[in-house]
Amino acid sequence: MFESAEVGHFIDKKTFRQEEEVLRKELLTAQNALRELGKFPVVLLISGVDGAGKGETISTLYEWMDPRYLSTLAFADPSDEERERPYMWRYWRALPPKGRIGIFSGSWYSIPITQRIAREMTRGELDNRLDQINRFESMLVNEGALVLKFWFHLSKEGQKVRLKKLEKDPRTAWRVTKLSWERTKTYDDLQDVAGHVLRVSNTAWAPWIIVDGTDDNYRNLRVGKALLDALKQRLESPMGQSVAVAPPITPRIDDRNVITALDLSQSFTAKEYDRELAKWQGRLLSLSRDKRFAKRSLVLAFEGMDAAGKGGAIRRITTALDPRQYQIVPIAAPSDEERAQPYLWRFWRHIPRQGRVTIFDRSWYGRVLVERIEGFCSEADWLRAYAEINDFEHELVEAGAVVLKFWLQIDQEEQLRRFKEREEIEHKRFKITEEDWRNRDKWDAYQAAAVDMIDRTSTGQAPWVVVEANDKGFTRVKILKAVCQSLEAALEQD
Amino acid sequence: MFESAEVGHFIDKKTFRQEEEVLRKELLTAQNALRELGKFPVVLLISGVDGAGKGETISTLYEWMDPRYLSTLAFADPSDEERERPYMWRYWRALPPKGRIGIFSGSWYSIPITQRIAREMTRGELDNRLDQINRFESMLVNEGALVLKFWFHLSKEGQKVRLKKLEKDPRTAWRVTKLSWERTKTYDDLQDVAGHVLRVSNTAWAPWIIVDGTDDNYRNLRVGKALLDALKQRLESPMGQSVAVAPPITPRIDDRNVITALDLSQSFTAKEYDRELAKWQGRLLSLSRDKRFAKRSLVLAFEGMDAAGKGGAIRRITTALDPRQYQIVPIAAPSDEERAQPYLWRFWRHIPRQGRVTIFDRSWYGRVLVERIEGFCSEADWLRAYAEINDFEHELVEAGAVVLKFWLQIDQEEQLRRFKEREEIEHKRFKITEEDWRNRDKWDAYQAAAVDMIDRTSTGQAPWVVVEANDKGFTRVKILKAVCQSLEAALEQD
Numbered sequence: 001m002f003e004s005a006e007v008g009h010f011i012d013k014k015t016f017r018q019e020e021e022v023l024r025k026e027l028l029t030a031q032n033a034l035r036e037l038g039k040f041p042v043v044l045l046i047s048g049v050d051g052a053g054k055g056e057t058i059s060t061l062y063e064w065m066d067p068r069y070l071s072t073l074a075f076a077d078p079s080d081e082e083r084e085r086p087y088m089w090r091y092w093r094a095l096p097p098k099g100r101i102g103i104f105s106g107s108w109y110s111i112p113i114t115q116r117i118a119r120e121m122t123r124g125e126l127d128n129r130l131d132q133i134n135r136f137e138s139m140l141v142n143e144g145a146l147v148l149k150f151w152f153h154l155s156k157e158g159q160k161v162r163l164k165k166l167e168k169d170p171r172t173a174w175r176v177t178k179l180s181w182e183r184t185k186t187y188d189d190l191q192d193v194a195g196h197v198l199r200v201s202n203t204a205w206a207p208w209i210i211v212d213g214t215d216d217n218y219r220n221l222r223v224g225k226a227l228l229d230a231l232k233q234r235l236e237s238p239m240g241q242s243v244a245v246a247p248p249i250t251p252r253i254d255d256r257n258v259i260t261a262l263d264l265s266q267s268f269t270a271k272e273y274d275r276e277l278a279k280w281q282g283r284l285l286s287l288s289r290d291k292r293f294a295k296r297s298l299v300l301a302f303e304g305m306d307a308a309g310k311g312g313a314i315r316r317i318t319t320a321l322d323p324r325q326y327q328i329v330p331i332a333a334p335s336d337e338e339r340a341q342p343y344l345w346r347f348w349r350h351i352p353r354q355g356r357v358t359i360f361d362r363s364w365y366g367r368v369l370v371e372r373i374e375g376f377c378s379e380a381d382w383l384r385a386y387a388e389i390n391d392f393e394h395e396l397v398e399a400g401a402v403v404l405k406f407w408l409q410i411d412q413e414e415q416l417r418r419f420k421e422r423e424e425i426e427h428k429r430f431k432i433t434e435e436d437w438r439n440r441d442k443w444d445a446y447q448a449a450a451v452d453m454i455d456r457t458s459t460g461q462a463p464w465v466v467v468e469a470n471d472k473g474f475t476r477v478k479i480l481k482a483v484c485q486s487l488e489a490a491l492e493q494d
Numbered sequence: 495m496f497e498s499a500e501v502g503h504f505i506d507k508k509t510f511r512q513e514e515e516v517l518r519k520e521l522l523t524a525q526n527a528l529r530e531l532g533k534f535p536v537v538l539l540i541s542g543v544d545g546a547g548k549g550e551t552i553s554t555l556y557e558w559m560d561p562r563y564l565s566t567l568a569f570a571d572p573s574d575e576e577r578e579r580p581y582m583w584r585y586w587r588a589l590p591p592k593g594r595i596g597i598f599s600g601s602w603y604s605i606p607i608t609q610r611i612a613r614e615m616t617r618g619e620l621d622n623r624l625d626q627i628n629r630f631e632s633m634l635v636n637e638g639a640l641v642l643k644f645w646f647h648l649s650k651e652g653q654k655v656r657l658k659k660l661e662k663d664p665r666t667a668w669r670v671t672k673l674s675w676e677r678t679k680t681y682d683d684l685q686d687v688a689g690h691v692l693r694v695s696n697t698a699w700a701p702w703i704i705v706d707g708t709d710d711n712y713r714n715l716r717v718g719k720a721l722l723d724a725l726k727q728r729l730e731s732p733m734g735q736s737v738a739v740a741p742p743i744t745p746r747i748d749d750r751n752v753i754t755a756l757d758l759s760q761s762f763t764a765k766e767y768d769r770e771l772a773k774w775q776g777r778l779l780s781l782s783r784d785k786r787f788a789k790r791s792l793v794l795a796f797e798g799m800d801a802a803g804k805g806g807a808i809r810r811i812t813t814a815l816d817p818r819q820y821q822i823v824p825i826a827a828p829s830d831e832e833r834a835q836p837y838l839w840r841f842w843r844h845i846p847r848q849g850r851v852t853i854f855d856r857s858w859y860g861r862v863l864v865e866r867i868e869g870f871c872s873e874a875d876w877l878r879a880y881a882e883i884n885d886f887e888h889e890l891v892e893a894g895a896v897v898l899k900f901w902l903q904i905d906q907e908e909q910l911r912r913f914k915e916r917e918e919i920e921h922k923r924f925k926i927t928e929e930d931w932r933n934r935d936k937w938d939a940y941q942a943a944a945v946d947m948i949d950r951t952s953t954g955q956a957p958w959v960v961v962e963a964n965d966k967g968f969t970r971v972k973i974l975k976a977v978c979q980s981l982e983a984a985l986e987q988d
Contacts, residue, residue, distance in 0.1 A: 038834070041834070041835075081847060084791075084847040084848040084893075084894075085845050085847060085893055086845070086889040086890060086892065086893040087889070087892075087893070088842075088889060089842060089845060089893075092838075092839060092842040092843070093842070093843065095835060095836070095839065097831065097834030097835055098833075098834040098835075099834070122618065124616065124618030124619060124621075124622055125618060127618075127621075127622050127625065128618055128621050128622070128625075131621065131622075131625045132885070132889070135881075135882075135885050136885075139836060139838070139878075139882050139885075140836060142875075142878060143836035143837065145836070297578075337591065339592075340532070340535070340591030340592040340593070341535075341589060341591055341592075342589070342633060342634060342637035342639070343637065344586075344633070345586060345589065348582075348583060348586040348587070349586070349587065351579050351580070351583060353575060353578040353579060354578040381636075384633075384636060387629075388629075388633050391626070391629050391630075391633075395580040395581070395582060395626070396580060398580065398581075399578075399579055399580040399581070399583075
């Protein structure tokens with residue numbers, strides 16, 4: 001969920017000045033158009049960890065736009081008046097009217113998150129509140145509102161660094177309170193709770209945009225551009241009917257992401273590989289025979305560019321398993337029978353029972369990769385798929401499954417090398433087809449889709465493991481190790 | 495919720511035979527078209543109380559249609575295989591493919607309802623399950639499925655009568671088991687739990703259709719026609735994109751409904767009226783001063799045809815209250831400020847704090863009455879409003895409010911008499927406008943909209959009280975009495 005916000009985004013001062021100049025002009029124009037049209041309000045939520053720059057970014061938005069048509073609502077503890085009415089009453093009262101932008105600093109999400117961390121709310125109560133929030137936001141969007149939800153993220157270390165930096169600067173020292181430091185102690189709890197909250201409320205009609213809070217320039221541009229894009233898109237669309245339109249995937253503002261941040265040069269010597277492979281295969285063997293695994297199951301999904309080494313990695317896993325225990329499900333085009341069902345059906349049918357393992361060689365993520373890129377489904381379809389997939393994996397986890405997803409990343413040179421090698425070697429020739437060459441032309445589209453996918457579906461309970469796959473040995477060991485560690489952690493909980 | 499299913503629907507044998515002949519031909523044609531098109535599946539849920547004729551109706555559907563393209567799934571306790579996988583797995587496995595009709599007898603709703611009645615599930619757990627079910631159904635509809643959910647209802651007495659009748663007939667005696675009789679003991683619990691389940695899962699994309707189970711002919715025709723209408727509507731709509739289309743309000747098959755079933759001749763003599771009025775006003779006065787009311791609030795909404803006597807009834811309530819304690823909110827066309835907000839905003843702003851009363855003279859139901867009829871909002875807008883209104887009232891109740899809604903029903907003659915009277919009496923002349931005469935022309939449309947409204951938004955926690963309003967005395971006393979009794983019941987819980 002937060003992976004993309006930890007890849008070290010940074011915008012230098014000069015670039016920022018240039019981009020800012022264009023951005024603020026365009027924002028002002030869009031804000032005026034919004035006001036003159038007077039047809040829909042903008043509801044902007046700024047949430048996130050302490051010290052991630054919520055206040056600074058709100059100030060910047062005020063600098064960039066006409067403050068007379070902005071309103072910011074900060075919510076402290078509810079007043080008596082508010083406590084005596086339904087939970088949502090205070091937020092209803094604060095909604096911006098059509099034509100205006102209302103910024104919610106601390107929104108309807110703040111109290112549930114705080115209360116859950118303090119264990120004043122059970123998980124069930126939290127989920128009920130989130131359900132209520134989802135219905136509320138759905139109603140807002142159906143009523144025409146443009147809802148943008150930002151979550152400002154910092155890594156654990158990053159939070160401390162930032163708080164210290166803020167404290168040193170007399171202009172920002174006041175932002176850091178004793179409470180800020182106290183809250184760093186519950187960083188892990190916050191990540192846990194926020195991860196869950198964001199997953200459940202990451203709806204097609206009001207998705208979360210997670211922003212790396214470390215660098216002021218990057219953060220401000222990211223928010224400003226996302227706001228501008230969403231505003232422009234809505235202003236240009238026909239306005240009559242109020243319909244829920246899922247906002248598009250927000251464009252990136254630099255080229256750093258979970259994939260480009262990888263160090264693909266990582267590799268093992270043959271000796272290292274042999275040693276590590278034996279070690280983790282042994283570990284997996286014993287874990288799969290552990291008594292406690294009889295009450296668990298394991299679901300692994302493999303995705304990656306062609307020739308990234310999925311098959312080889314899968315074989316290194318199955319070698320360590322009892323053949324009666326696992327099933328490999330290769331996913332190609334759906335059969336007639338499968339085509340007559342919802343797209344998730346063909347994966348549901350292969351869900352393992354307890355004590356068993358299912359390995360999907362390509363998976364339900366085809367919906368947001370190949371189907372998205374080739375236009376096999378509509379934009380609305382793949383946009384809603386992120387939430388449906390998260391729900392699906394959530395149900396697997398609730399039923400005791402350990403769920404892991406692997407994205408195997410190679411670079412284009414390595415892919416070419418492997419393609420050529422396959423064409424040369426007789427017995428590997430069947431592996432390379434015209435389609436592989438065609439897909440190669442769509443490299444950038446696949447990379448972008450993969451980044452979106454990882455951002456929107458990597459959850460605490462069913463994480464993506466992004467694997468530097470140029471070296472086959474390194475790849476296989478990293479995967480085996482991740483499987484063992486996740487399995488071990490799950491069994492220890494039982 | 496269940497009011498409409500207790501008004502005594504009955505179709506005589508001759509009418510049934512005639513209608514059946516037409517219906518089965520049309521159903522068969524539609525089923526064939528569905529199969530040939532092969533573009534979407536039909537998911538038909540048949541649920542409800544024991545003895546309400548679920549089995550009989552399913553048999554009838556098999557008679558009427560081609561059984562080769564029907565499948566019926568009955569679910570008993572989950573098998574080992576099923577228990578070891580996520581809750582929804584067994585239902586996924588049973589989904590009908592495109593072009594087919596799958597009948598679920600006992601569906602994903604059965605286990606949560608049974609477990610909740612047995613208190614094996616908390617209210618929170620139930621709500622989480624319902625949330626999961628709603629997402630699942632939303633996904634099905636987005637994937638193109640036509641989802642029809644029927645709930646067969648019987649009154650408490652009606653259930654016993656039917657079970658005895660079934661037992662007597664050797665052809666149906668086998669349907670009545672010991673368990674059926676045992677379950678009659680938990681009738682009230684079932685109504686409670688089912689009322690909640692149906693409210694929460696009565697979504698715009700897959701609403702419940704509640705069917706009176708008493709009369710076989712009525713019940714079978716009701717289901718058959720609803721299925722036919724929905725099928726025809728889907729077959730005629732353009733099929734390309736898979737989009738969630740809310741099914742239309744199902745047409746009635748006879749003229750009995752919660753309004754036509756009323757006995758409007760009920761009235762009080764002047765003496766009875768004085769006595770009863772004094773009695774209930776006194777009761778309301780003391781209830782409103784009850785210490786426990788300081789932690790409660792009261793929200794009353796009045797709707798009805800023009801000149802039905804809303805104002806007079808409201809005055810008889812406020813007379814018994816401290817003027818500082820209540821607020822009357824007359825709802826006319828929205829102000830500019832209100833128009834710039836979601837339609838529910840102008841009601842949220844008037845929500846009473848604890849110890850207070852808000853009386854809405856016309857209300858949020860305008861959305862599904864005048865706005866629906868006059869076309870002030872789109873069909874999609876008023877269709878989703880039922881669920882949004884239920885959510886809104888649910889939040890009020892959760893915050894401690896007692897919520898009651900009154901529909902004041904007069905007949906057309908009485909309305910005409912009152913209109914003329916108003917035109918004659920000087921000080922009442924302002925009350926009658928051109929618009930009133932115009933609305934009168936739309937009498938039938940308003941009556942139909944009111945029935946739909948009551949069916950879809952009368953819940954256990956925020957019920958509609960339908961008032962026979964031809965006699966003003968009777969009207970006012972019935973309303974006062976309902977307010978007192980609901981308030982009393984709520985205060986006794988505390």
